[in-house]
Amino acid sequence: MLGNEILTYLSRFAPITEEIKKAISESTFIKAYKKGHVLLKEGQVSNECYFILKGCIRCFSLEDGEEKTIEIYTEAQSVVPTNYGTSHPSEYYLECVEDTILNLGNPEIEKETFEKYPELESLSRMIAEKMLLEQHQSFSRFKASTPEERYLNLVKTRPDLVQRIPLYQIASYLGVKPESLSRIRKRIMDKE
Amino acid sequence: MLGNEILTYLSRFAPITEEIKKAISESTFIKAYKKGHVLLKEGQVSNECYFILKGCIRCFSLEDGEEKTIEIYTEAQSVVPTNYGTSHPSEYYLECVEDTILNLGNPEIEKETFEKYPELESLSRMIAEKMLLEQHQSFSRFKASTPEERYLNLVKTRPDLVQRIPLYQIASYLGVKPESLSRIRKRIMDKE
């Protein structure tokens, strides 16, 4: 059934009522994209947000011709472009790393749905606040740790990423150059 | 008038209606604390959130006897402890760096107020989402920059902090040791 994964996801934050089920199915639709498809380019205005049913999306910026991986999203994660719902052009790219199936939303439908189902807006607020705290915590963990610790933490918390994503893309995600990540991995191997 | 600063703050996100004004004045109250006062200790359960009217609050963790500055909040910023509204003990400390005047809120009153004034919950959702995006951006800027660039960026965006906060506290905020920050400052001086 459509949106099953979303409901499971949402149920982590609050009990899912019939009202919310209805709201979700009315306000989202599904699309599939091929590996390599670019959902959002730098300079574009975005009017879509996503929930990943299957696959993987990478957010990156292009600085001096160099890709900096900002975030990597996989199944059951929501992706909201930083300029979603505004008229500002995006600073980032969103690219499908694999064949990807998405639930899509947009600000207009969202607005209507929130008016029709206030319960969903309440849930959305709780989720946004929770994500803000999680984001805050990963930021402070990042600051307080070395590149080696960051890599080990990534392997522990999201072991699939190291398989799914090229290492040079993971490097900038960890805040180091590919050569350094290579040496870090070697160091870890040698220790064991 | 009470809450004037909050209203100015909120008006950055959406027009302030009479309803919202009423909601704010009914759901918050003001308190003053002396420099050095600890609002939240590691291990404590928190049931307060804050909006800074005057002064400065530092959030830090204590690891191996070493303080790691997580965040520094000043006038017109909201401070929500990571365990706010939950029964989880805090991993962090919140300390008044200066004499500080705060607007206080708590989950119970918040809940009541959201039920009474749905418009405020809608505004809260927008603010949380906006803060999430801002947080995301500062995280990616941090990852992509060197300690020197981070320091220069801090001086540019929040020049008051370098005056108000001891440098050794700013160091861990930038992800380096105090000795390194000292060298970074010297390097910058020499360049000019």
Place this chain on the structure above:
DNA sequence: ATGACTTCTTAACCAACGTCAAGGCATACG
């Protein structure tokens, strides 16, 4: 005024990351 404490700086040394360059090893493609 004295001593204790805090904060910031400096120096010496080591470890780690960045840079540049080269090479290996797959996979894709003509």
Place this chain on the structure above:
DNA sequence: CGTATGCCTTGACGTTGGTTAAGAAGTCAT
């Protein structure tokens, strides 16, 4: 089948941050 391409690794070298230790300057309390 061979060549091109993309990705990962390695080596050499310079720069920068961490560590340890010491000292200078300012603040505070007695």
